Amino acid sequence: TQLLEQSPQFLSIQEGENLTVYCNSSSVFSSLQWYRQEPGEGPVLLVTVVTGGEVKKLKRLTFQFGDARKDSSLHITAAQPGDTGLYLCAETGFQKLVFGTGTRLLVSP
């Protein structure tokens, strides 16, 4: 069974700071997705990465997929309170998503 570990588990920062969260696997990902989940809501897809070494940008968010496709990172530049939430990575299997343990981010004004 694929194990996805995310680090750190919890991050509390001030508005304007930069941060990076990580997602690591015990084996090679087929493809990887990043989600953000806000309290009282379901996860919302941010990005899908497929190719080793791939880099995708979504405004202030930069997603990297490791060359060996066993790890991924999410970097947020100049964090804002609206970035607060639970960040989840997930491997996309044929029938299901296998989620990581999550990183809970709190951005204070």
Place this chain on the structure above:
Amino acid sequence: DAGVTQSPTHLIKTRGQHVTLRCSPISGHKSVSWYQQVLGQGPQFIFQYYEKEERGRGNFPDRFSARQFPNYSSELNVNALLLGDSALYLCASSLLLAGGTTQYFGPGTRLTVL
């Protein structure tokens, strides 16, 4: 367009009882998946249904069952509730069954078992 809807929003049950959770997918989506999210963890896959047939099952006991109706809505049933069943139950819909198809999640049903 309406997103994935789930009902009820919150539910409180006692041990041993039975619960039914409901999900309406996005219009046109034929696949519905159910996930359990225990506090502080990522969601775990329970079931996937496509065209009214079960297409995938996670590592959950037989107390968990589900079905999909002709209009593609779905129910998740849990019998003989245990304290450990307390969680957020998420429903996700997608257009197709194939991997890589984007899944859209509903807001979830928060189940508390006392």
